[in-house]
Amino acid sequence: MKISSVGYSVRQGFKNLRRNLLFSLASTGTIIACLFVFGLFYCVLVNFRGAIHKIESSISIAVFFKEDLSEEAINLIGEQIKTRKEVNTIDYISPEQAWEDFSEQTYDDPAAARAAFGDDNPLAQSASYMITLNDSSKQADFVQFLESIEGIRKVSSSTYTADSISAINAFVGYASFGIIFILLLVSIFLINNTITIGITVRREEIRIMKLIGATNGFIRAPFIIEGIIIGLVGSIVPLVLLYYLYDLVINYIAGRFTILKSLFEFTPPFDMFKTLIPITLLIGIGIGFFGSIITTKKHLDI
Amino acid sequence: MKISSVGYSVRQGFKNLRRNLLFSLASTGTIIACLFVFGLFYCVLVNFRGAIHKIESSISIAVFFKEDLSEEAINLIGEQIKTRKEVNTIDYISPEQAWEDFSEQTYDDPAAARAAFGDDNPLAQSASYMITLNDSSKQADFVQFLESIEGIRKVSSSTYTADSISAINAFVGYASFGIIFILLLVSIFLINNTITIGITVRREEIRIMKLIGATNGFIRAPFIIEGIIIGLVGSIVPLVLLYYLYDLVINYIAGRFTILKSLFEFTPPFDMFKTLIPITLLIGIGIGFFGSIITTKKHLDI
């Protein structure tokens, strides 16, 4: 194809958009709507998984030591635990701290506790490490590791909670994947639908062009350009919408539900969009491109 | 319109579906896809809210009594608490139970605990009621009520947890509403899109009919019938799909993630579909009906 024909194709692509305004708007609208919904759920699911991960990493395992274990030995155990890469945080709870926490929860004022036990600390043996992991499904292995360490008397962990969280985590993972996949399929189906219709109603035009002696490439080029433009506009618009909406929602929630902020951190817009932008552009432009290629092919066989 | 014309319109409506197979399939496909996604999220959100409600109703408030309060007085207080309608469950924890729970958590075997304290129960004063509410946002009021009761020494509740849950609850409520609303808008937009295109490509046909002397009603009737059929098929198909999918997922999860079952109860299919079916049919048939009325109107003005 000559350079002048390339220019012609590009100009025709743009002109076609205006000539078939109804279809251009319909196709673009469809892509925008689909990718908007797709992006919306992508954001929701990413945040949801983030929240679960946050909960996951706050489940703690308490490690108690053999009687009269020296502080040095305890420190050593701490160092040993820290080397494991599934460890998220590790905190030392002294017996004093433990007793204070307990009596505070059980008695109203320190005086009452002191009245009951004097200055004896009934939890003198209760120094512990509180450990959180970054993957609750590794808890069972990790507990086994802890129990094998010399000097540890008891490992207190809630298998139930950890198992629940890791089940929830796996479940949400599958579900997110399933939902994103379904949304993707539906988007592709719908977008392809409108593009097919848009080109099919022009089949008589395509037929005429072929009869006049146009090559397939010549007829197709403007349709492909058109498809790419529709795909491009159709992916940029929802991205912009989503960006502002996401910002708005984050700020709204930060203001309205202050308490959530500590429970739950929104994935920052940058992290979110650095994956969402390429995915969305790929889908939009990809469908615009391949959709027009495939659909024109059907009508070019004359 | 005569009876014979009504019959004619209905027959034409069905025939049009075949004549414009591409558009019929595209429109039906669009409705199916949209309502499927809509229904999918409806199911997800309903279950999600159910799960949160379950968590909400498991947050407990502990009520401790004044020293040496008689068992009778404690029972009386229990009766008084039970009259409040926000109360979900109430359980009595005896001092023995409390000590056993505690020592089990702190020491490895009962012997060690007995060694430390003998048969003395250091938590002799720790009889309590564990109360769960069915609405965490009412906790603050309820705690105030408890504190006003004579004979109660201490009410131990996590304002933080309750507030968090009720914030999450409110947030999820808004978000669900927002998402369902957006999905609804997008569905209506997309479905209307294809119906508009489907009818617009037939504008020349409509014009010819008018020039031959057909009344608007005569031209419109088959389009409306067509719209209703498309809407009907387009809502029944996703409902059936969703029904089987929902059943499948529930059973799969029950088998795969047994642990989730105790955390989380799926909304039973019957409850789910008794609202989803009318909503979906209403949207599908509604858009089919009004979409064809509105779109034909545009082209009938000749």
Add this chain to the structure above:
Amino acid sequence: MSVIKMENVTMKYPTGTVALKDVNIEIEKGEFVFVVGSTGSGKTTFIELLLRELVPTKGRIEVAGIDLARLKKNRIHKVRRKIGVVFQNFRLLKDRTVYENVAFAQRVIETPSRYIKRQVPAVLALVGLEDKYKSYPRQLSGGEQQRVALARALVNKPEIILADEPTGNLDPKHSWDVMNLLDEINAKGTTVVVVTHNKEIVNVMKKRVITLKKGVIVSDVQKGGYIDED
């Protein structure tokens, strides 16, 4: 009594083209009129105005005693049902068979099915298409499509027949068949207006001939002939 009446009708298209200019025409009930004129002289515009597919920029049009300007939109079908039209480009419903295309005109006026089943084949036989009734327009030759359009115009036995170039795709023999058919129908009292370029037919039939030139009536004679452009 005149069934068609135009008073000072001007039709200017949005593009600026003046297709008809100060046209005054009166056609009596039962007349047979040829409308002739060079290509682009406004003949089709004339037909479309009578059908109220177009609304004139100026002037008054009366069809079958009804003032088209005063007609409410939802009453237009009343006028159209009195008219049978053969469009220059046929305007057949492309997703329906020949039979259904013709039957459609009858369904529109709510003819009982038993009449439709009798009359449609009869009129298709009249235009020589009885064996093509199952075909779709795209499966017909140009002349065949034109005759389907004619059949559709005739089937309701309308008061007025407007035929825009009804023999443009027909060979001389078939053209004469169509003209003789229209003449017969006219003899039974139907008003017939035929737009044509067929010089021979106009000259032989000796009917009233209205000649348009660039949107202006340049001649209107009884028992006239085709006036060649200079």
Add this chain to the structure above:
Amino acid sequence: MSVIKMENVTMKYPTGTVALKDVNIEIEKGEFVFVVGSTGSGKTTFIELLLRELVPTKGRIEVAGIDLARLKKNRIHKVRRKIGVVFQNFRLLKDRTVYENVAFAQRVIETPSRYIKRQVPAVLALVGLEDKYKSYPRQLSGGEQQRVALARALVNKPEIILADEPTGNLDPKHSWDVMNLLDEINAKGTTVVVVTHNKEIVNVMKKRVITLKKGVIVSDVQKGGYIDED
């Protein structure tokens, strides 16, 4: 040297209609041929076969020395570019102006823009449509559309011109203008095949006349005349 050659060509449509039956035709380079015949006799089918819009059920077709049956699908444009066609139903691109419709034929063969800008107005002037170049097909009269179709067929100065009823919507004067134009072009060496129902023109021009009847060639005479059906 024959530019068009049909050997035992039969065309049976999927509906069962046999539109052409054992047709043998040879048209020499530079000839001017009329193809006539009653409506539905297979003339348009004949044109569509030469364009390879249709593939014959039987027989061999050669256009400009190329055997159409042997032609690969992605090579068809090679033949089509040698042919300028006026379709019976015009087949204009309805979303493009008159100018763009004609220019399109040139863009297809990658004519440089500067030639297009010169040649399109020239050919539009030739068919008398210089002042309608901005109009869309739907804004034109029947005869005007037909002349746009003619302009599009001529603009590339093709080896062969196939014109299917190119005067069906034209008045006698314009019909003669078109025929004289085709005659002139033919005089410069282009092969011209005209399908027509215009008896007068066929009789006056004294060219080769091929007459079809129900898909069969019933006569093929040099300097012939229009044979009326009995």
